[in-house]
Amino acid sequence: MKHYSLNKLIDIIEYGAFSKPIVNYILTNTEDEDLVYYLLCLKSIWKNKHREAFKYADLVTTTTTTTILNELATLEKISILFNNNKIKKANIELRKIKNNIQSLNKKARKIIIPALRFMEIRFSNLIDENLVRYWSAEYESSYAQKSLLKYSEARKYLNNKDFHKAFDLFIEGFNFAKRFPHPTMICSGLNNAAWWIRNIDKNKSLYTAILLEYNIGYYFEDLFKIYNWFDTIFDVYSINNYIGLYEISRIVNELKNNINVDNKFNKDFYNSSNKKHISFLFKNNINQIMTIFDFNFPIVFLSTYSSLIEKPYFTKSRILKVIFEGDKYKIIKYFSSNYEKMYFFNLMLSNFQEENLINNINNKNYDFLNSTGSSLFYIARKNLILKLLKNIRNKKEFIVHYFNLSDSEKNIFDIFLRNCVRYDIKWPIIPKVDGDLKSFALKYNITQKRVVLGYYSFEDNERLFLDSIIGKFLKI
Numbered sequence: 001m002k003h004y005s006l007n008k009l010i011d012i013i014e015y016g017a018f019s020k021p022i023v024n025y026i027l028t029n030t031e032d033e034d035l036v037y038y039l040l041c042l043k044s045i046w047k048n049k050h051r052e053a054f055k056y057a058d059l060v061t062t063t064t065t066t067t068i069l070n071e072l073a074t075l076e077k078i079s080i081l082f083n084n085n086k087i088k089k090a091n092i093e094l095r096k097i098k099n100n101i102q103s104l105n106k107k108a109r110k111i112i113i114p115a116l117r118f119m120e121i122r123f124s125n126l127i128d129e130n131l132v133r134y135w136s137a138e139y140e141s142s143y144a145q146k147s148l149l150k151y152s153e154a155r156k157y158l159n160n161k162d163f164h165k166a167f168d169l170f171i172e173g174f175n176f177a178k179r180f181p182h183p184t185m186i187c188s189g190l191n192n193a194a195w196w197i198r199n200i201d202k203n204k205s206l207y208t209a210i211l212l213e214y215n216i217g218y219y220f221e222d223l224f225k226i227y228n229w230f231d232t233i234f235d236v237y238s239i240n241n242y243i244g245l246y247e248i249s250r251i252v253n254e255l256k257n258n259i260n261v262d263n264k265f266n267k268d269f270y271n272s273s274n275k276k277h278i279s280f281l282f283k284n285n286i287n288q289i290m291t292i293f294d295f296n297f298p299i300v301f302l303s304t305y306s307s308l309i310e311k312p313y314f315t316k317s318r319i320l321k322v323i324f325e326g327d328k329y330k331i332i333k334y335f336s337s338n339y340e341k342m343y344f345f346n347l348m349l350s351n352f353q354e355e356n357l358i359n360n361i362n363n364k365n366y367d368f369l370n371s372t373g374s375s376l377f378y379i380a381r382k383n384l385i386l387k388l389l390k391n392i393r394n395k396k397e398f399i400v401h402y403f404n405l406s407d408s409e410k411n412i413f414d415i416f417l418r419n420c421v422r423y424d425i426k427w428p429i430i431p432k433v434d435g436d437l438k439s440f441a442l443k444y445n446i447t448q449k450r451v452v453l454g455y456y457s458f459e460d461n462e463r464l465f466l467d468s469i470i471g472k473f474l475k476i
Helices: 006-013 016-027 033-046 050-063 067-083 087-103 106-122 137-141 143-159 163-179 183-197 202-219 223-239 244-255 272-286 289-294 297-307 319-325 328-335 339-349 354-362 376-388 395-403 407-422 435-444 448-455 460-473
Strands: none
Touching: 006 016, 006 067, 006 106, 016 033, 016 183, 016 448, 033 050, 033 067, 050 067, 067 087, 067 106, 087 106, 106 143, 143 163, 143 183, 163 183, 163 354, 183 202, 183 223, 202 223, 202 244, 202 354, 202 376, 223 244, 244 376, 272 339, 289 328, 297 319, 297 339, 297 376, 297 395, 297 407, 319 328, 319 395, 328 339, 339 376, 376 407, 395 460, 407 448, 407 460, 435 448, 435 460
């Protein structure tokens, strides 16, 4: 079992819930009791189990002899207490952490100080007077923390109903979060920007909501975490009479699980308006079919299929034979037979340049909407798989193995493939790759680092299930 540097740990947990793969890996490779308690506290917070999180944070503060871990755990306790209206206890803990700030190193300060400033603004009417003050600006070298501070500043302008200035600050914070990258702050900034400007400037809100839809698809799976963001997108699309409204409604209803989805999302996807839109896109996309063939059509097909929440029934038929033959006329004829197939075809041919939309927002240019007309949520998910399988070996075998999986196996394997790319950043700790994971990566020419990060994005029992799936891809 290993001992992990707390400085490296800070660089990891600064990503919030996005650090889950590394946290899971550390938990399987350490016996440091106080570190285990702290990591379990974080995981409980990410699952919105705040009572459980507080229990683990309390265990850290009563067992650790390490100042940094103690202060990090105390920070989580303060946030939980304020959010649960335990104001007196929250202020007691806040006083403790303030008194210890000077004894912390720069690494710890860059997380704790901006978090305190954010809480100071969010809970300003609940915090005892003069408890929090501004310390050295050393921590501002972190893009994630700069993002948090921009959002804190934006909230001040919201209080004064200066929505345009708040919008600009949310976008500045988004840009910092994107450079980090910090997925929760990326989407939080876009969500707030779109929501607060929606009744003031429709074009600004629509641009931002479209960008938010793409980033949700790129970074997130769990509707419990992202439902409110979809709610914002729905309202913005509705205000703008934007065709993407039907796809957002469909996605929310397909993703719902133990969540009461608002009735407003019950839209008929294949209504006359959307059918007309699907047919129009299909005719345009036929002209682009040669481009996608040059880009490796079977992988584009697989990437599109795996991006969908509910899989189309037509893939149970002879479609793989048609795909592998590569006859563009047969493919066009096949996909033109009904609207479900045309919709799928449009997704295969659709692309989206996120950078163009970001540049337009940063340059305050909202006159031209650069959108594909297809769901950016699905396009983002498709793009993740395309990146992963760009240089794949044994392509046909991989695809055949995939379509031989059961529906439950496909579901977890799809998430695994997307997570392989989502979590591929410069972590200070990289999990070890060995056994079937290494064999899988080598056989199909997929980056080993990506494979192991995707693997540890799952919990213990899910990893056992994933082991059995990966084993099927290693059979001849």
